[in-house]
Amino acid sequence: MGILDDVVINAKSAAEAVGKKAGQIMDVSKLRINAAELNSEISKRYQALGQYVYESCREQLAGDGEVVGKMAEIDELAAQYAAVSKELGDKQNKVTCPGCGRQCSSSEAYCGTCGAKLGE
Ligand SMILES: [Zn+2]
Structure with missing residues (x-):
């Protein structure tokens, strides 16, 4: 080679x-x-x-303190989320549909997605 x-x-x-x-x-x-x-x-x-x-399974797990505590944490966060969403909607002239949670214009009387009455 x-x-x-x-x-x-x-x-x-x-x-x-x-x-x-x-x-x-x-x-x-x-x-x-x-x-x-x-x-x-x-x-x-x-x-x-x-x-x-x-x-x-909320009711079945009511005796489990750890699960109840974690569900309470989620409830608290969900309440904070709802408050922040409402504040955000207010600033953007939007309202949260009570039926489906969609952000609708405050000028609309009914939700375009589920038809729920808005602004109450
Ligand atoms: Zn809706």
Whole structure:
């Protein structure tokens, strides 16, 4: 083999090594993305489960102090959210629909989404 052959072979094996390394990096990137997506999906399911329990199982869980405390925290945050939403709506001449929660113009008499009477 001549020097040129050695150079070609070395360049080829170097390229293969780089390709292999890049492949490993891609595998790690894909795995990270996959892990992040799964973790996000788990969080969504926890949230959905929590909302279901909050809305459907209040009475059954009334004896569990920790659950009751966490529900009270959500109630407090929901009250703060309603107050902030109302203040924001007032500043933007909007009213919150009592039926569906949509922000409607204060000039509208009825909600365009659910038809509930506004401004009461
Ligand atoms: Zn509505």
